[in-house]
Amino acid sequence: MSIHATPMAPGAEADAHAALTGQKVHGASQQHPIRLYLWVWGWLFVLSACSYLVDYFGLQGMLRWSLILLFMVVKAGLIVAVFMHMAWERLALVYAILVPPGAVLLFVAIMAFESDYTHSTRITYFGREAGSGHTEMLESAVSGSKTGNPAISPGQLKKEAEESGPGASKPGAEAEGRQVATSGGSAAAIEEAGRAAPAGRTTARAVTGQNEVAATSNTAEWKLYTLKPGDTLWKIAEAVYGRGHGAEYRRIFEANKQLLSDPSRIRPGRVLRIPPPPA
C-alpha cells in the first residue's frame, strides 16, 4: 500500500498545497481537480477488469497469484491514496494508520506456518486410510476414462498431485467418508481427482474432459431412479455401482445430460436413468 509510489496527475500536489494554504475556514479540506478522480476511477475499472481476465483466461500457478496480488495492491493503493486522500495527509496520520496493518502481515506468516503444520499432521494421522482410498479413487477416475486421454497414467496423476502448489488443497485424507456422509460431496470427487492435474485449480474441467464414458448399448440393465432430497450423484453411484465407485457418477451424469446441466445441481423429484455398471 505504498502511497509514494502511486502515480499522480501533474499539478495535483501543487493544488493540494494551494488548497491547504489558501483555505481560510476549512483548513483541512481536500480540493483536487475532478480530472484526478476521474483518472483514478478509470484505472480502478481497468485494474478490476484485468483481475477478472486473469480468471477468464484461466492463468494458473505463480503467474495467477502474483497478478491477482499485484492488481489488488495497486487498486487498494489508488483508493487509499487518492479517494481517501491519504497522499495529502501529514506523515503523523499516514504512519499511524498504515503501519499497524503491517502487524497483520506478520500474523499471516505465522498462520501460514501453523496451517501448514496442521495440514501435515492431518495427513500423518488421518491420512493412511483415506490415502489408500485416494489412490483408489484416482485409479477409478482414470479407469473411467479408458476411452479418454490415454497419456495420463495413475502414477503420473499421483505424482502431480504431490507436486501441486501450497495454495492448492492437497488431496487425500477423510475426503470420501466424512464429506460424502455429511453434505454429500458428489463434486468433492471431481475436485478430488481434479486436484491431481498439474494446474492445481479449476481442474474439475480437466477431468470432465478426460472422463468420456463410452455409451453402453446394453439397455436391458438400465434402471430408473427418482431423486430424493439430499441425494447426490456420488451417493447414487456408490449405491448402484458399489462402495468406492462413486467416481462413476460421471456415467450417470453423462446418461442424463438432457436433464442435468451440472453434476452438483440436481433437483429432487426428477427421474434419472441409471446406466449399467461398466463391464
Add this chain to the structure above:
Amino acid sequence: METAITDSLEGPKRAGGWQGFAADWSSDQRAFKSALWGKAMIWIFLLSDTFIFSCFLLSYMTVRMSTTVPWPDPGEIFILTIGGTKYPLLLIAIMTMILISSSGTMAMAVNFGYRRDRVKTTALLLTTAAFGATFVGTQAFEWTTLILEGVRPWGNPWGAAQFGACFFLITGFHGTHVTIGVIFLLITARKAWRGDFDRHARGFFTSRKGDYENVETMGLYWHFVDLVWVFIFALFYLW
C-alpha cells in the same frame, strides 16, 4: 466554536518529512495536524475494522491451507447463466464494478462538498447510496442462489465444509457494512439537502456542528467498504 482546532490548522507552516512527523507527535494537544477530530477518529475506527476483516481473511486462509479436502473452485460455483450460457464469476465482476462506481461518485460528492455545492453533493450522495443498495441486492441474489444449491455454513456439495462458513461470514460482514453505509449515506444526503452543513446545524445524535467535512468522513467509510471488497474479490473469489 472549534476555533482552537480550526486555528491550529492554519498555523505556521509546518515542517514536512520525518522532522514534521517527530514534531507532530511530540507537539501539544493534537498529533494529527492535517485532520480534524472527526476525520482522525474515523481513520482510527477504520483501522480497527481493518483488523476485524484481516482476522476473517486470515481464518479463511488458515482453514483453506490446513484442510485436506479440496477447496471448492469459485470459478465453478459463482456462475451467472444468461440465455443458457454460463459465465464464471461474471456476477462478482458486476458487483465489483458497482462498488467501484459508487466509490467514484462518493469521491465526487466529497469534492463538491468542499466546494460547498449543496445540490451536486446531495445528488452524488444519493447516487452512491443507489449503487450501494444495488450491490446489497446483487449480494442477496448471490446468497439465495448458493443457499438453494445447498451451501450451508457447515457444508456444501463441492468440497471442504469450511467454504460455506468463510463465504457467509466474510461476505455477510462486508454486506452488513455496505448496508450500514447506505443508511448513513441517506442520512448524510438528507442533511446536505437541508443545508445542515451550510448552517452548521447540530447533529441529532452527537450534537456536533455539521460541516461538509462530515461528507468526507462518510466518504472515508464508504471507500473503506470498497477497499475491503478489493481484498475479498482477490483473495476469496479469484484465488
